Amino acid sequence: MRSKRQINIKKIVSTIILFFCSIAFLLPFIWMLSTSLKIEADVFRYPIEWIPSRWNALSNYQEVWFGDYPFYLYYWNSIKVAVLTTAISVIVSSLAAYGFSKVRFPAGAWLFIIVLATYMVPPQASLVPQFILFRYLGLFDTHFGLILLGSFSVLGTFMLRQFFLGIHNDFIDAAKIDGAGHGIIFWKIALPIVRPAVATYAILRFIWTWNDYQNPLIFLRTDALYTIQLAMQKFTTINGSFYTLIMAAAVSAILPLLIVFILGQKHVIDGIALGGVKG
Amino acid sequence: MASKTFTTSEELKETPKKLKRMRKSKIEKSENIIGFLFVSPMILGISVIVLFPIVAAFILSFADWKFVTSIDQLKWVGFDNFVALSSDEKFIKSVINNAIFILTVPITMLCALFLAVIIDKNVYLKSYFKVAFFMPYISSVVAIAVVWQVLFHPSQGPINQVLMTFGIQNPPTWISDPSFALISLMIIHIWISIGFSLIVYIAGLQSIPKELYEAADIDGANSWYKFRNITFPLISPTSFFLLITGIIASFKVFDLIAVLTKGGPLNSTTMLVWHLYERAFIDLDVGYASAIAVVLFLFVFTITIVQWLGQKKWVNY
Known part of the structure; x- marks a missing residue:
């Protein structure tokens, strides 16, 4: 009895300590949100006003969304690029993952090693020739080029392959005896079984594409094609000292991600845990 | 007559086996084609977006060429870019910063x-x-x-x-x-x-x-x-x-x-990646940036090899 109560007190104490640690992780976000609602003069007031005394939220967000750098346009660009990249990447990766795990062909093993080997290449090392190639192919400064860059994921292929390997071969042989080809088996049997893994990968790919700054920076030039991250950076450069506007832009850039993350929280955390443990 | 019966019975015995073998090789062949079909989008994409560029980066690291000039201005300079790297203060600073990081x-x-x-x-x-x-x-x-x-x-x-x-x-x-x-x-x-x-x-x-x-x-x-x-x-x-x-x-x-x-x-x-970016996309110096890319690749490659070798040695399962 006594020991049980002791443990509970210990648990409460560590929860409280950890809660203070977690505040260090959340405070910058809270500061960002609260600043985005203030008027410019109150930004650096000290002690910090967590709940603004003078509100200016509407005009801040209006300026960000419909001002000189209209975020609705960049939002649309980002959504377009992120959704298409995710869709193509999921299709390409799951096809390849199925091919590498459930179709028994001798060249498969070798091709898989080649695919895995490319994972060692740091993306920046191939940047310059990629740039030259994309200029030559007319893919530079297009959304299509940007989408292509994110569509061939070794990580996605590897992750989904692990899950396809988990499907028992008897399933597939039984379907073959019934006369189903690999196309039907893939679509009707294998893919539905690994659906949770596909969801995890799709959420991660969406988040990564949404957050990508480097590829848009290098492969886009026209203002109207900018994605949200690039627009965010340009917006900051132009509005240098208008911190309320910058914070309103930052909130806008992070918000959809938070929604995706909170909706798919379990998928994301499980996916990362799984990838990490399997290593 | 007797021998003829013998051959037919032999043939009869053989046919299903042959058929099976034929069917099997046919299946194998079609599995091969199907396998390629499944993995080909990935292989094609990776080849264009990663394999070709990284090979090109290695080749270009031996060249002196700027983006803005036409390709016939490209000069092969051997290891000059790498020699230049070794006395480039910013590059050395980048390597040190990467190490600290x-x-x-x-x-x-x-x-x-x-x-x-x-x-x-x-x-x-x-x-x-x-x-x-x-x-x-x-x-x-x-x-x-x-x-x-x-x-x-x-x-x-x-x-x-x-x-x-x-x-x-x-x-x-x-x-x-x-x-x-x-x-x-x-x-x-x-x-x-x-x-x-x-x-x-x-x-x-x-x-x-x-x-x-x-x-x-x-x-x-x-x-x-x-x-x-x-x-x-x-x-x-x-x-x-x-x-x-x-x-x-x-x-x-x-x-x-x-x-x-x-x-x-x-x-x-x-840092290395930043230095690479500056040389490539601000100074437009393809050859020099490619040399940095090669160094970057070698660092990451070495670490990956260490991982492969080290996993068994240092990890208690």
Whole structure:
């Protein structure tokens, strides 16, 4: 009895300590949100006003969304690029993952090693020739080029392959005896079984594409094609000292991600845990 | 007549086998084609987007060529780019900074392991903590960097104002001070990456058999003893994975530098990837940038090889 109560007190104490640690992780976000609602003069007031005394939220967000750098346009660009990249990447990766795990062909093993080997290449090392190639192919400064860059994921292929390997071969042989080809088996049997893994990968790919700054920076030039991250950076450069506007832009850039993350929280955390443990 | 019957019966025996073999080779052949069909989009994409460019980077590292000029201006210069690298102060500074930046990896891992051990056993609201610590990792680096830029504001920023109320007269000016800029970036990088390591560590801790702790309890072991002799060795594969992926990720840090410091002040935050970017897309120097790309590739390649070799040697399973 006594020991049980002791443990509970210990648990409460560590929860409280950890809660203070977690505040260090959340405070910058809270500061960002609260600043985005203030008027410019109150930004650096000290002690910090967590709940603004003078509100200016509407005009801040209006300026960000419909001002000189209209975020609705960049939002649309980002959504377009992120959704298409995710869709193509999921299709390409799951096809390849199925091919590498459930179709028994001798060249498969070798091709898989080649695919895995490319994972060692740091993306920046191939940047310059990629740039030259994309200029030559007319893919530079297009959304299509940007989408292509994110569509061939070794990580996605590897992750989904692990899950396809988990499907028992008897399933597939039984379907073959019934006369189903690999196309039907893939679509009707294998893919539905690994659906949770596909969801995890799709959420991660969406988040990564949404957050990508480097590829848009290098492969886009026209203002109207900018994605949200690039627009965010340009917006900051132009509005240098208008911190309320910058914070309103930052909130806008992070918000959809938070929604995706909170909706798919379990998928994301499980996916990362799984990838990490399997290593 | 008799012999004829014999052959027919022999033939009769043979036919199904032959048929089977024929069918089998046919299936094998079609499996081959189908296999290629399934993997071909991936193989094609990877070849165009990764394999061809990395080979081209190796070749171009021996050339002297600018983007703006036509391809017939390209000159082959042998190892000149690499020789130039060895006396390029900014490049050397970049390598040193990359090496220093690796320190973020063990620090992140220590913090994450500490948090993970507590979260795994001793707290309420587990999923709240997972989400809270993970938030920086999923947020866009550009937005985060901009927020930190203001938090680190030298005279009016909240961080320095807090430091001044605690009686620190001259707090560092953080990202605008050459001797503090790299440390500032490292702090932000650690803050971003803890969530990832934490989630991986929690998963790793859950795979340690409970019986081991129970046995230690019976023997009267204290928490530190249990951590030292059970948790730490059994979590070592996870630690090793985090160490390697962390080091590789530290070589890829770009967004933070691009948004916060652009390599400055006084080159104090330049790193390989940033130097490469500047040489390639600001100076438009293809050959030189490719030489940096080759060096970058070799660093990451070496670390990956070390991982392959080291996994068996240093990890207790």
